Amino acid sequence: MSSVFIKMQRNSPLEVYKALYDYGLGSWYSFSSSLNAATPLILTGVSAAIAFASGVVNLGQHGQLLMGAIVTAILGVYLDTWRWVGIPLLAVTGGVAGALWAGIVAAMRRFYRMDEFISTLMMNFVAEYFTIYLVTYPFLDKKAYVPATKLIKRLYFMPDINGLSVAFLVALVVAAFCHWYMRTTKRGYEFRMMGYNVNFAKIGGCSIESNVTLVLLYTGFLSGLAGSLLILGGTQHRFMKGIGANFGWDGVMIAIIANNSVIETILYALFFGILKNGGIGMEFETSVPSEFIVFLQAVIVLTVVATRSAIEFYGQRIKSLVKLRKVVTKG
């Protein structure tokens, strides 16, 4: 279907897909860049997946990511310590910043019964403009062309292995931990049961309110970590206006396609990373703009979600007709 649109813009679909493949997967270089591109998506995706699977509507990944990024970016400039202490410390602080940002929402829910659905959403705007303020006034790097903080100290740059940033490995390990946590631990079990049926969990003796608070802090931490790794591991190593891009919302989208399963979220995040990275190459090679990738993503999301329900619906329909035939002929 997307081929049709490429054709309409007078480009060869084959060439476009080839460029997508070459730059997304074709060589170790492009593959590792794709994995790097997937890093924040894995974390924001898992954050959304865990929240949704627990019945907590945390849509604040964007804001939590920004808060994580800004705290890491600022501390990275001023913090003075050894390299191997500094990097984990900065990463964790960024995560904690995201958690605290979500913690505000948790407190509002707990004490004023505000629905986290609306408050996380609104806190995104607050975070967006608060960080822009910080980089435009107090922490502005006068030498930069766009509003941005100074570069963090060079020794805090995350190392890479042949072009693959350690940040990706960190994200993968954290995501794997999340999978284990949700599947095996007592809290994880309670979270999931809350997502299935909150009354069931409540009557069964799970403390709903403290669990919701925990989920918000936990998923806030993951998004904050995503922002932190963007600074430590990415290419810019500073907080620039627009650094959050669409990672928060892409994460929400990926979680929905993945049906809130952590493992599937990781896989879809990788796939979207490949698309994103391939899209940049596609822009070099052909005259198709990289915005086309956004379009392609939308098509994929709609197709996956629609196919899933269509298969279920028609599958049941056909099954029922087969059964009817059996029953009628028997009688």
Next chain:
Amino acid sequence: MVKIFKVYPPDVVALSGVDLSLERGEIHSVVGENGAGKSTLMRILYGMVKPSAGFIFLDGKKVNINTPSKAMELGIGMVHQEFMLVPSFTVYENVILGQERTVAGFINKAEVKVQVQKIIDAYGFDIDSNAQVSQLSVAAQQKVEIVKQLYRKIELLILDEPTAVLTPQESDELFERILELKRRGKTIVFISHKLDEVLKISDRITVLRKGEKIATVQSKNITASELAKMMVGKSVTFQIDKKPYNPKEEVLLIKNLHLRSKRTSKALLDDVEISVRAGEIVGIAGVEGNGQYELVQAIVGTIKPDKGKILVNNVDVTTMSIRDRRRLICYVPQDRKYAALALKASILENLIMTHHLKRDFQKGLFSINWKKARQSASEMTKRFEIVHRNLEEQPQVLSGGNQQKVVVAREFSLGHNLILLDQPTRGLDIASTEYIHKLIILMRDSLKAILLISADLDELMELSDRLYVMRNGRIVVHLVPTEVDVHTVGKYMLGAVD
């Protein structure tokens, strides 16, 4: 109705080749267990459900009833189990809703009121057309539903389990009105699973079992036990054996419990005092909505009483969290879908809820011992005869009876002294009901203290050792079931005696 088939996706056969013929002016009962297809058949007749195959003939002509409004046009009306009334409207407003005859967009209220009152009087319904529906009793609301159908000039009236929510006295009253309708030439289809009622009122009876028609019989030629046998497919024993009554120490004590509604400041619980001892079943009877629900919620801890004390095993739990209380109480909630099960989680996950709070289900500081969990879950499925494929299956694919067994298995294996049962057999077929009754008796005989809340008076009379009757949030009387009959209890429920 000829050769009606209905298959619900994916492969649930609700009806297979059912024939039903109704004669003008007869009362025809359709009986069968839950899930036998009674409701589906009626919904097809009323146009709410499309049949997968089959025809409907009305006065010899083939008709295609695809919507309820088409059914109404043809003179077919239905009173559902859940009433479809607007509580804030008056009786006559509810009656004309959807059938307003207007002049230039205005309703001539005075005229309409007279019309509605005329119908009410003609059939002997004792209700005021000006009363607000929310102020009426359940029985009166049901009458409003019937009047509503009569206003639509129906000839055929379907009553879906009309007596399920009524006391014995109210049921008798309803039967008189039904007979009055019959005298005036209306045809009535009466759905019920209470066999003595069915035998009392109907001319003919059609028995359904597992989506198939077993027979249509004249009601004067058949007995209750023969009917029951046809419904279930084997003979049923209504006999339950109990050990002699010998209660031990007090397990639950409720003192002076008060609760006021925040909105209307009506007393929901008014000075409730209850005690339950080990080795006895204490029943609570009452017309639904008289405080039973609030009582259960107060014991479990989802609502806070304004005043009073709740003691379990001599421990004051009044200020405890739900989590802490659940270490003392086994609880079967009334609504399986609402709170008792997570239908989309696995059976395993459903079975270990609340058990997961116990120390021996834990591994390390944070984890659940899944090996142990799996092991005890499969023990539960064996012990409570839960029919399932594997533990990963979702409860939503199980039958209602098996779903309830999952709930009961989980709660009864908790092993706490107090067992709180809120409508434990609602909506279950006869076999499952019987099975769960047996388990309840077994629990009593193993010296658990059981508090049983039920809307089914027969169940209460059969199981309880002692019985409280609740009305308007008060305990109005304390009875021993072996010393009184159903009608006396019914009188207390209605407030006819004090």
